[in-house]
Amino acid sequence: MAQTTTLQPTAAPTLDAPRTGNWDGGNEPFKASYGKLMMWIFLLSDAFSFGAFLTTYGMIRHKHAVFTGEASAFHFSTKWWPIPDHVFNAFPGMGHANVPLGFVALMTMILIFSSVTMVLAVEAGHRMDKADVQKWLLWTILFGAIFLSSQAWEWGHFIRGHEEGTLMADGTVFHGANLAVNQYGPVLFADLFFFITGFHGTHVFSGVCLLVWCFIATTNGTFEKRGHYEMVEKIGLYWHFVDLVWVFVFTFFYLV
Amino acid sequence: MSSPAATDHATLNGEIAKPNTSWIWRVFFVLVAITAVEFAITFALEAQHFRTLRNSILIGLTILKAFFIVGEFMHLKHETKGLIWMILVPSTLLIWLLVALVTEGSFIGETMAHMFS
Structure with missing residues (x-):
């Protein structure tokens, strides 16, 4: 060490050729383009947002008491967390018929199907088939819009409430829900419903906007001129993520 | 599931290749089947008596569904x-x-x- 008189590293290996390892630069270690990689990282961060929402739901639900009687004896009370099939049991156009979770099952199917049409659009993009991309994008936009309208109906029903209502602590009968009071159970039940399904609905809405833009760009031939339909793929990733979140919301909010 | 990488063939001589969509529909039917099973279990097992078993099955099936959506539809399995x-x-x-x-x-x-x- 004492003999080192120059600033030249003495033991540095001399390279005969540039390094070509996976992480030595000059290539794509993940074999994914910049845009796709950033979409994945954005989705990961979005997964944390939804994960935090669902964790909050789990924590608050466990903080409240469970209804321990027979299912047939269940009634709404602020003392315990409501059983979801008693809250979400209405179907559009069927009046007061009891269809537990029927509508939400339909909504789930619609969203899964929209995911399928989205993959079909991506697949058509790989083949540079402009007409097919347009067709499947339109189907996806349609199913996304149907899902949003269904959610609007679901919210409307949740806010207006069931006909019988619930006798509250102050002696009045309350119907439906708002952020401060609701007929179904603890205040936070309705709050979490609005926040979680609302945050998800916002994502679906953004997705539909992106898809509409993507359809216009496809029609104008933007991607055809660019030589690839990667934008459809990136928006597809986002759309599947929204579907994925709904799968978890469906389980934790409606089934469990 | 067959490899979606097979769909990666681009245009040959200006002609548009035939669609390769069978794997997409297979994943779709798997997802529908899992959702149907989830739904059946929700009503078959009463929460009052089988709370832990019921919740474990439902969460397990949800993760299975997530695996298919992320792995096949989002293509992560092939990255x-x-x-x-x-x-x-x-x-x-x-x-x-x-x-x-x-x-x-x-x-x-x-x-x-x-x-x-």
Whole structure:
């Protein structure tokens, strides 16, 4: 060490050729383009947002008491967390018929199907088939819009409430829900419903906007001129993520 | 599932290739079937008597559905190992958060219920 008189590293290996390892630069270690990689990282961060929402739901639900009687004896009370099939049991156009979770099952199917049409659009993009991309994008936009309208109906029903209502602590009968009071159970039940399904609905809405833009760009031939339909793929990733979140919301909010 | 990579063939001599969609429909039917099973279990097992079993099955099936959506539809199964781990490792930390806070919630509930008794 004492003999080192120059600033030249003495033991540095001399390279005969540039390094070509996976992480030595000059290539794509993940074999994914910049845009796709950033979409994945954005989705990961979005997964944390939804994960935090669902964790909050789990924590608050466990903080409240469970209804321990027979299912047939269940009634709404602020003392315990409501059983979801008693809250979400209405179907559009069927009046007061009891269809537990029927509508939400339909909504789930619609969203899964929209995911399928989205993959079909991506697949058509790989083949540079402009007409097919347009067709499947339109189907996806349609199913996304149907899902949003269904959610609007679901919210409307949740806010207006069931006909019988619930006798509250102050002696009045309350119907439906708002952020401060609701007929179904603890205040936070309705709050979490609005926040979680609302945050998800916002994502679906953004997705539909992106898809509409993507359809216009496809029609104008933007991607055809660019030589690839990667934008459809990136928006597809986002759309599947929204579907994925709904799968978890469906389980934790409606089934469990 | 057949490899979606097979769909990656681009245009040959200006002609548009035939669609390769059978794997997409297969994944779709798997997802529908799992959802149907979830629905059946929700009503077949009464929450009052089988709470733990019912919830475990439902959460297990949800993760299975997530596996198909992320793996096939989002194509993660066919990406490089580095990308797969980059997504999976941080996501699994969410399970820790969930378990920790659900436990915390039960504790707060218990404590508050017995605070004045």
